[in-house]
Amino acid sequence: MAAGDEPAFREFYDAYFDRLLRYLLVVTGGNEEAAREALQLALVGVVRHVKPFDAEEKFWSWLTVLARSALADEGRKQRRHFAFLERFTRHRETGPAASSNGEADEQLRALLASQLTTLPADERQLVEQKYLLHQSVREIANGQKTTEKAVESKLSRVRRKLKDAVLMELKHEQPR
């Protein structure tokens, strides 16, 4: 990447895009828009300042610093997000590396598992069929005597519901 190798950037992107986004979602307290903006700035920073690291942990730590800096820059630009910025600042003060080592993923997974339990039985069953039993949409549709399109539509609604619930939980959580 430091040499400008394009396949290296693709590999980096596949490995770290989702991870960085999740990290920023947690840091921003579920502010998806701010997380996306900061992610974009952070990726630009990666292109400009990437350098060799001797360990993956150090690289990830550097990425999180970039991401938080990008978030701070974005926060300064958008004064209307003052409350968020204050929260973010508190977050940095309490522990800038609190979510550095995979803790953001763990937090999200825990929130997701928690929200799964709050789903109605039919929705939770649908999710388990798809993601635990790895049934295809056709198999689920045949089992429920319905169409694939209806199953897809219901799955989409459940995922959206879960996402909103997780992001809402992040907003209400105390900064870590």
Place this chain on the structure above:
Amino acid sequence: MNNRADKESLLAEVLAEASPGDFRATMLAEMLRLARRRRHFRQVRRFAGVLFVLGLLAVLVVKQTPKPAMVSAPPPDRIVKQSYELVLTQPMPASALISTRSFSGNQMVASVGTVVEIVTTTGGFHLINDEELLALLADKPAVLIRTGPNSEELVFANPEDQKKFLVY
């Protein structure tokens, strides 16, 4: 749902839900564009650096090479007028030289012995009066005309006679 991979798959799809469809692809394209531009900029900068070093070397080589001595005419306004005129001389050929030498004794001519010396003496003549003058004329008709208290003019009747009395 205890399997970590299953949770990971569900989490990824949940978080991707309702996101802009092309967000991920757009971000990747933007990142690759920046990377390409940065790589291009680095190449240009490296090439410019090489050119600069080469140019510097060329300048150093040119400065180190001794220049041939050049004689240039002074500018016209700096010509100084000399207060003297330079004249070049050269020795004359022997044939153009004239030399003198003393004559031998027999070649010398003395002119002193041939000179005739004339000596004049005072006296032997006297003033004549008007009658004596007219007597000298004898048969030649002439008239003496008094022109002033101490001046007279002798006029011959025949001009041819006057020529016979002219003394040079």
